[in-house]
Amino acid sequence: MLESYIPIFMMLALGVAFAVAMGKINEIVGPKRPSEEKLSTYESGMEPVRTARERFSVKFYMVAMLFIIFDIEVVFLYPWAVSFRSLGIQGFVTMLIFLSILLIGYYYVWRKGALEWD
Amino acid sequence: MDLLEPIIKIAVVLGALLTASAIVVLFDRKFSAYIQNRYGPNRVGPGGWMQSIADVVKLVMKEDIVPKAANRFVHDLAPMISITVALTTFAVIPFGDTIPLFGKEYNLIIADVNVGILYILAMTGMGVYGLTLAGWSSNNKYSLFGGLRSSAQLISYELSMGLSLIGVIMIAGTLQIDDIVRSQTGYWFGWIPQWNVISQPIGFITFFVASFAETNRLPFDLPEAEPELVGGYHTEYSGMKFGLFFLSEYANMIVSSALITALFLGGWHLPFAETWGLDPLVLALLKIGAFMFKMFIIISFYVVIRWTLPRFRYDQLMNLGWKVMLPVSIANVLATGVVMLWLTR
Numbered sequence: 239m240l241e242s243y244i245p246i247f248m249m250l251a252l253g254v255a256f257a258v259a260m261g262k263i264n265e266i267v268g269p270k271r272p273s274e275e276k277l278s279t280y281e282s283g284m285e286p287v288r289t290a291r292e293r294f295s296v297k298f299y300m301v302a303m304l305f306i307i308f309d310i311e312v313v314f315l316y317p318w319a320v321s322f323r324s325l326g327i328q329g330f331v332t333m334l335i336f337l338s339i340l341l342i343g344y345y346y347v348w349r350k351g352a353l354e355w356d
Numbered sequence: 357m358d359l360l361e362p363i364i365k366i367a368v369v370l371g372a373l374l375t376a377s378a379i380v381v382l383f384d385r386k387f388s389a390y391i392q393n394r395y396g397p398n399r400v401g402p403g404g405w406m407q408s409i410a411d412v413v414k415l416v417m418k419e420d421i422v423p424k425a426a427n428r429f430v431h432d433l434a435p436m437i438s439i440t441v442a443l444t445t446f447a448v449i450p451f452g453d454t455i456p457l458f459g460k461e462y463n464l465i466i467a468d469v470n471v472g473i474l475y476i477l478a479m480t481g482m483g484v485y486g487l488t489l490a491g492w493s494s495n496n497k498y499s500l501f502g503g504l505r506s507s508a509q510l511i512s513y514e515l516s517m518g519l520s521l522i523g524v525i526m527i528a529g530t531l532q533i534d535d536i537v538r539s540q541t542g543y544w545f546g547w548i549p550q551w552n553v554i555s556q557p558i559g560f561i562t563f564f565v566a567s568f569a570e571t572n573r574l575p576f577d578l579p580e581a582e583p584e585l586v587g588g589y590h591t592e593y594s595g596m597k598f599g600l601f602f603l604s605e606y607a608n609m610i611v612s613s614a615l616i617t618a619l620f621l622g623g624w625h626l627p628f629a630e631t632w633g634l635d636p637l638v639l640a641l642l643k644i645g646a647f648m649f650k651m652f653i654i655i656s657f658y659v660v661i662r663w664t665l666p667r668f669r670y671d672q673l674m675n676l677g678w679k680v681m682l683p684v685s686i687a688n689v690l691a692t693g694v695v696m697l698w699l700t701r
Contacts, residue, residue: 252443254440327697
């Protein structure tokens with residue numbers, strides 16, 4: 239069973255080799271004429287102000303957390319979907335209960351305004 | 357296990373994928389040009405057909421600029437992640453029926469793993485890292501915002517992407533993509549092909565929309581929205597490292613069109629081709645042709661959409677992902693379950 243993954247690893251190795259080779263060729267062939275201005279951070283021609291290592295909107299963290307919650311739900315759905323036919327009505331009702339618990343959470347998140355961007 | 361067979365397949369697929377990416381880049385530019393009533397690239401080679409090759413040569417010859425403030429290692433790593441992920445995802449997608457060659461049947465799939473769909477989702481999840489790390493490592497505000505936006509966008513739409521596949525898996529009862537394609541080769545009433553696009557129309561639409569978001573195509577190209585973010589996550593990239601991002605974007609487009617074809621449009625299935633009484637080899641080649649034709653239709657659709665719809669605002673994008681696509685795809689799962697139980701009662 240596991241040996242069906244061997245080609246994937248071979249392809250992965252070839253993909254990495256392609257990426258590294260392209261980078262290396264670029265490094266060898268391309269010119270190297272660094273200057274102070276060229277190596278400074280691009281800010282539409284202005285003098286760069288401070289670094290980009292600063293705080294950013296908490297919304298992005300919120301999205302990441304919500305993603306983890308709902309993605310785990312999706313992961314639970316996969317094995318259920320594969321064996322859906324053999325589980326029959328009982329399996330469907332079980333999943334219905336699971337989904338409704340999650341949908342309550344989803345409704346709560348929505349009402350709390352966590353899905354709003356402004 | 358014979359290693360020669362996968363090596364040949366991988367070489368052919370990688371070569372085809374890279375060539376196809378170059379062709380799709382050109383096709384995108386030409387088609388866009390005709391939509392906008394201009395000529396597009398027409399100087400390099402007859403009708404401009406060599407433009408992509410010229411572009412690659414040019415990018416390789418360019419200086420690779422890494423800004424002083426950037427994190428050098430991660431800056432180098434990010435485009436490699438992007439291109440590797442884009443090229444390797446194709447490994448589990450079957451691009452043809454078994455083909456008889458030299459008295460042996462060959463499967464036209466690189467790795468027929470039993471969790472093909474999970475592999476695809478894992479790989480698209482890995483793709484997020486490329487963009488996010490590129491945005492962060494450049495230490496540029498435009499890049500950072502581009503990277504943040506793209507990671508938020510990709511993970512939001514990955515949910516509906518994963519959920520819209522559940523219906524397909526329920527019908528096929530397997531995660532193996534080859535088996536999913538085979539489950540679509542029958543006919544309803546003897547003449548309607550059992551493609552998932554007919555039994556799963558809502559899943560098809562949500563997956564299609566999510567695939568636009570996953571490939572950063574317009575109307576979902578906020579990570580690199582030119583008027584506001586310059587180039588987004590690849591603002592600070594130049595030379596072939598930029599080229600790798602560019603290439604991976606188009607390779608991703610090809611992979612998603614192949615995925616849509618395999619999961620919803622019957623893959624290599626050519627309706628009624630079995631009844632034409634053709635030579636098995638010709639039939640197998642015709643099926644590969646059918647697969648490529650379906651992919652071509654979807655890629656053309658990508659380009660047409662690009663020049664039809666304006667870019668979303670970010671709040672509209674998140675609203676669509678979380679408040680429309682997510683509930684719709686969950687409802688689709690439940691509806692599929694009810695219908696399947698009703699049909700098998």
